[in-house]
Every structure is written in structure tokens, then in C-alpha cells.
Amino acid sequence: MVVIGGGTGLPVILNALKDKNAEITAIVTVSDDGGSSGSIRNFINVVPPGDIRNVLVSLSDISQEEKNVFQYRFDSSDSFFSGHAIGNLIIAALNEMHGNIFDAVQSLSKMMRVDGHVFPASNEPLTLNAEFVDGTTEVGETEITSKDKRIKRVWVTDTNSGAKPTAVLPVLAAIMQADAVVLGPGSLFTSILPNLMIPNLGEAVRKTSAEVIYICNIMTQRGETDHFSDAEHVQVINNHLGGHYINTALVNGAKIDMSKFHPEDYDAYLEPVRNDFAGLRKQDCRVITDDFIDQHSGLVFHDGKKVAREIINLALEAMSRRRMTDE
Template sequence: MPVGENKIIRIIKRRRPRVVVIGGGTGLPVILNALKKQNAEITAIVTVSDDGGSSGVIRNYINVVPPGDMRNVLVSLSDLSEEEKAIFQYRFESNDAFFSGHSIGNLIIAALSEMRGNIFDAIQSLSGMMKVDGHVYPASNEPLTLNAEFMDATTQAGETEITGMHKQIKRVWVTNTNSSDEPSAMQPVIDAVMGADAIVLGPGSLFTSILPNLMIPNLGEAVRKTRAQVIYICNIMTQAGETVGFSDADHVRVINQHLGGDYIDTALVNGAPIDMTKFHPEDYDEYLLPVKNDFEGLRAQHCRVIMDDFTDQRNGLVFHDGDKVAGEIINIALQEMFKRK
């Protein structure tokens, strides 16, 4: 066995690779579940500016951080039985004006937030109850409001309202929903970023799931200062209201512009063709198209490119292949561990 491989094996025995995943939305649990199978030490930092669906209703009723994304992340890292996780995810079908459409997990998170006095401590308590393998941290301990400026210089507040404008977004920022205080992340969030081997951004909506976290001043500063490799999982498809016409280089450019420099070290981009004939006509959006590759644009931003068939195409939808993506992330994290040794 080569000498280098012996060293890596000794490092693996000493500790697991530390991977911090920052984002929100439906793509995040796919990657977290796959990383869990790779035996990584995982920290998920989850967006708290969602104002749609059940999360938005609960946020408006009892003024807590929206729980939906955190609920899904907790389940993805939980060692509970499938039956127990299904109960937590169950969504009411009642005609009751309040319970209809709400999941049990969202209500539990809201209740624990009131009992513990804040969302951060609530999620830590629930992580223990759900036997979570890793750490789940809200990006902020307070509800945040997403704000956007469009290319026509108009502005809009609120995630749902922003995407509903269907305008090209120039920049986004976050404000505290309930006060004029500057948004901030809790210290364990910052410590996780600074101690990581790899920081993963995405997959998820660029302007509404990824950037809101990076716009929290002390969290964005930690991503800029960390020694970890910063990895961006590029979306496979463009998204109406956010990234119409974007290439993979455009996605990276927007993140770098918001961070104020070339901070994305590696981009995982899909190189496989997408069979658009499999999309259901009733679900098809004319703006939903494969993200184009722009390798020169990525290299101009000093970004390493890893291209593969990262797709899981089934049921008329396109997902990321979690196992393939997680494998690349672990390889990068191990390389970073080896460099430090």
C-alpha cells in the first residue's frame, strides 16, 4: 500500500472528516443522508428566512423561526426507526382551519421553541430525542427576513414575494424580522465553520436557500476566513424567479460577489444530458432548463471544476445523486485533512 494511503488511513482512524453543509430546501436532506452513510462528522446550518407553506403560517401565528427545513434535516440525520420518522413527518389532511397542511414535526419544533425560549436550544433538545448523528444548527436564533434588489433597482422583502416578482435579482440581504439588531449566527455555528475540513453550499435555491445564510455578517465572515475547502454543489436545472438563463459560472459568480471575493474553491457540476421528454407537461416550466457549463468562467474565478453525471432522473424529476456527490465531498475533505497533517 502506498505511503500516502497509510497516512490517510491513520487520519481516518483518528477522527471523521468534518463537513459543514449550509443551505435549505429539498436538496439539502438528500446530501446529508448520503454524507451520513459516508461516516462524516456532519453539521447542517439551516436557512431561517423561509416564509412560505406550513413554516410561514406557523411563523406568522406564533412568531418563531420557520421550522420546515430544520424538520427535514433532523429526519435525514436521525437514527430513529422509519416508522418514528414517518410520524414526525406526517402532514395533517384535516379540514381544520389551522391543522390542515401542517406536519407534526413543525408543530413539535414550534412547541419546543416556546418551551426552551428560543429555536437554537429547541433544535438541540430535539436532536437528542431524535438520535441525530451530527449537529443541526439554525443559521440564526431569530427569524430573518430576506430582502432583494432587482436589476431594475426596485426592492422587495419576503422570500415568497421576491420569487413571485419573476425579475432578475441583483443582490439579497437579510434583516431581523422582529428588531433592528444586526442578524448574527450563534457561536457554535461559527465554531463549526472554522473547524471544518469542507464547507458545502447547496444544492438549493441560490438566492433564497444559500445566500441568506452567507448574508448573516458573522457567518459570512467565517466562510471567508475558514481554512476549509469551500465547495459549491451547482444546481442541475435553472429556477424560475431566481436563475433563469444562468450557467454554472453565473451561480458561482453571484456567490462570490455576495462574499466579496473568489471564495468558492471547488464546484461540483453536472455533465450529463437531461432527458426533457420525461418531464410531466403539467409540471413543466418554460424556464426550467439544464444549467449550462461554462468552464472558462469557473476557472476565471479560480474555481476547480469536478464534472460528472451527478443526476438521479426519475418520475419526471431531476435530483442530485446523493451518493456520488457525497463521495466527492468526502474525498475533498480527506485531502484537506491530509494537507493539515
Template sequence: MAYGENKIVRVIKGRRPKIVVIGGGTGLPVILNALKEQNAEITAIVTVADDGGSSGAIRNYINVVPPGDIRNVLVSLSDIPQAEKEIFQYRFNSSDNFFAGHAIGNLIIAALNEMRGNIFDAVQALSKMMHVDGRIFPASNEPLTLNAEFVDGTIQAGETEITSKDKRIKRVWVTDSDSDQTPEAVLPVLAAIMQADAVVLGPGSLFTSILPNLMIPNLGQAVRETKAEVIYICNIMTQQGETDHFTAADHVRVINEHLGGHYIDTALVNGAQIDMSKFNPADYDAYLEPVTMDFKGLREQDCRVITSDFIDQHSGLVFHDGKKVADEILNLAFEAYSRRKQES
């Protein structure tokens, strides 16, 4: 059987809908996998400002763009057998002192980065090896450092250090970890955004997975200039140290403030009831409360709102239902394509 031969085919006048998804974290692969099943033409633009866990340790040792989010996206878009994906995702246990905590895929990405000379070419090579259906682009070819200013005026560098402060963040920006040069996205990243039918932000940590990408100056400018529908997938739950007590409008407002205008066209916001009794109290440090709707606040930002039951709740945690979200994204992509054709 050929890879992907059972996929549903959805086309826009003879071509697949072009969807660019920008972000990082554990929620991103859920959406990508659902869009892949809908046969969208996917470009995933992945954050490179992570400095925690295995990614952070590898980055410190060999000064490579952190590979963790890239690894998860590769697996979500790959058509290789599940057994091979599990090998790529395998993480050594704590008894293996030298490899403790490292995922095999992270080591492979780091090795290819060294062989190819940069992370962009490394990911393209690995995408071919893993039969990836779509394109995966690191947001930058260089490792970036996330910086934050808190509402009390203090400043902190480093994703892990920022979130550990447990203080309200006012703004974030990124710097090149190795030089004083302005961070840049490579041309294929910019071209993908400009040619897309829909540009999707999230789901993911607002300040540490979504905004670091948009703070790369030329990438943020592309999002401001694209004719695509710019969609924000609002997080289902608030996140300690980042979005405590945020409403959906607060999330959109922060993105718009960082972009310098009203650039979010549509927000997808969960409207279903969350059964908080399923939560283990030990998880409350990561998932504090459901994100509440604020229609008035969203309308004030010229943002269309689509609210529905977007959740898949199991195992005491809450996740986005990938298929439901992907259906809405594709509908918006078709609308944007039709609108562009009428205007041209």
C-alpha cells in the first residue's frame, strides 16, 4: 500500500487548501495530524526558542536549535509505520546516565544539523527520510533566546526562567543566541505565509510557543501582510505563569498588541463545559481553569468568533479535538480563497 492512499481528498479548484500552522508545544501535533487526514497542504512553522528538557540540554551541549517541538511535528506529519515512529520518539530512562531523558529523535536531529550545517536543511532531509506529508520549517535557522518584561518592570531571559518566575508577563521578544544580529526567518517560511489560504496560530503556550515566532521581525511582518485568514486557536485552559485568569479576548489582545494592530481575523474558542471533577489536583499547576469567553472584548478587536465544542476530554486532561478544529480551519481557508479570487 502506498503511503497516504486512504486520505480524504479536499481541493480548492484542483489544488489542496494551503494551511500554515505556526507554534510549538504538545497541542500543535494534534491539529497537524487532523489537517493531514483532511488532505490539506500543510506547512508547519515551529518555534526554536525552547530551552527546557532534552531540547535545552542538547542546545547547551552542541549549540543547536532545540529539536523537541520539531521532533513531535515530524512524527505527526510522517507516513512511516507506527513502530518506527515509536523508535524515533523513544526517550532513554534515568538509569542511562549519559543519555538520560534524551529522545532518540532529538539526537538524530542534532546529528543531521551538524552534518548539513544548519537546522533548516537538516529538517528537510529528515522530512524526506520520514515520508512527511507537508513541509516543516524551523521559524529561524539560528537558536533564539526568549526575553520577557513583566508587569513589574523586571526583565528575564530564557523560556524556563521566564515561566518559573510565576509573574504576569507584559511583553516578549527574541534575540539571536549567538550574535547581535536581528533574528530572521528564511525565505521559504515567508513565502509559505504569503501564499497560504489560512495562517493558524496555536494551540500552544501563548508567550512561549506562539509569540516567539511572531517576534521574529520578518516573520511577524509576513503575518501582518498576508491575505490569508489569520486564525487563532484559543487554549482551552489557562496556564500558570503565562495566562492566569485570561479570557479568550485577553489571548487575542496580547497577540494583537505584539503585532501592533488587529491582525487576528478569527478566533476558535471552546464553548463546551469542562468537567473539572476529572482533573487530578496534581495537574492544577499546569491547568488552572477553563478559558472564559468575552464576546465584547473580541468584537472590539475586530475578531470574528467561532465557538463550539472543540474539546476531547480524557485521562483527566483536556485536549483539542483535532478533527473538529481542522474542519473549521478548512472552511475558513475555502472562504479566504474565494474572497481573494473575487477581489483579484
């Protein structure tokens, strides 16, 4: 199966699928321009490594101590390396050694004994562009989300040339051969759609016979999905793809215990995503709802085991349909 996205939610799902012995290909966003990733990108013109780093760790079979070293972020008192994660620096170094990010990540995957495949969505750094509902436009993920305006559409361009980007052939082959293509969880406009807006990658998602599954976010996100329902999340993806291409949506139906909620840890989030089952069905989207919440220490995550179980079942159904068609 193929999982497409970025951000902190993706490793949770990948970890759970790995425990199910699924054959996984993770296709990772390369348009982030913030934090350590953005800083490295600005200095040495490399694809942002942060999401790639986290995905590599989630699928790696190296020891926990080795993972901790790879994930270590230098303290702010270390002025030269302040805020940088060691893994980001290693990815940047391998990118220079190999001359491209795709080969760099494949090399590092072998070193880290990754169980599956990790593919950057593009071999070149991408710039995210957005048009807001009021007709204005903005460039760059950080600038777009800071405007606090409703986004109408997004697209990506090659950061160096300004041209339309492309995904490499292994990315396209993985999507076409998959039994399930999973979108999310992650920021709708800045982690999921940047991948789908790579023209040949989006076309592969439209054409694949795999079950296309969307894992809807639990919380709305400030500057991106303010007050969105689950149906509005799906509608935005379908609008960008140009049709009803989401086959199944996994949506949380359980109430969040707000007494355990720490606002200071979630200043970017607003409220639980509203359920709109009628709106989902109007988009020809099957709905699977459950208590998909894993809430601990005041943080809200998806319950990876429950989500992985549903994904596996959907993938098996798609595999059976494929075999019947082939016969």
C-alpha cells in the first residue's frame, strides 16, 4: 500500500501498518519551508528533509538509541547548529553526495534498515502557492498559513525553475500497483495537497485501481481548515483532483475529552472536525466512523492500530476485486 502525506500524523499510521506486516511505500511532501527544514533548504537548496526524516524513523528497524541520535535536535544555546536535527543534516549531506534527494533517501533507507520504501514526492524542492477565496495569492507554506484567510486552491512549482514539477517513475509505479492509496492524516493544504498537485502524481491517483482512502484529521487547523467538516476536507481534495476520487473516508466519531486538552500544545488547532455524513455520501464516498482517538498527556492523535486495521481490510477488499477482474 501507498501512504501519501507529511507532518506529525503520518508516522503514527506508518508505525501501525508496519506492525501489520503491510508492504508500505511512503510518499513524502517536499514543500515545507519552516523550521530546521526550511533553514537548511534556504542555505543549500535541498528538498526539505524534516518529514522525510520522521518517516524514515517510523519505518526503520535500527535500535531506539540510534533513532534517538538521528532525531536529536541541537539546543538553542548551540548557535551554529541551533534548532537543527542531526537527521536533517545527514539527509542534506547525502543529497550533496548523490546529487539528488531520491537516491539519497534510498541510500539512507538501506543504512537505517527501513522496512518498506520512502520516496520523496519530487526529486526537486517545491514551492507551495495558494489562491485565497478573496482572489489574492501567496507563496510559501509559512506565508500562506500565516495569512489566516480561507484558501481556495493550492498548486506547486519547482523552486529552482518555476516549472511544473514531476514525480519520478518509482512513485508513479507504486501508486498504480497499490491495493490501497492512503491520504493523510496531515495538514490538508500543506501536507496532502502539495503531493497531489504534482501533475503526474495526481494523474496516477486518478487512474489507479487501488482503494483511495482519506484519513480525516481529528482537529481543524488554524489558517487552513478553520471550522471545516469532514465532508469539506474531502470536497477540497476532490475539487483539486477534478472529480470524486476519494473512495473511503475514515472519520472520528468519538467525542474528545476537552478536560485533557492542553491549549498551549495546540495553538494551531481550533476545534474537533464536524461530522457531515450526508455531505460525504453526496461525493460517492464510503464512510467508516469509529473512536479513532488516542488522547494521552493532553495531546490528540489517531489511534494507529484502529486506523491500520481498517486500512488493511479495505486493501484486502481491493485486492480481491482486482483478482476477480483479472480472472
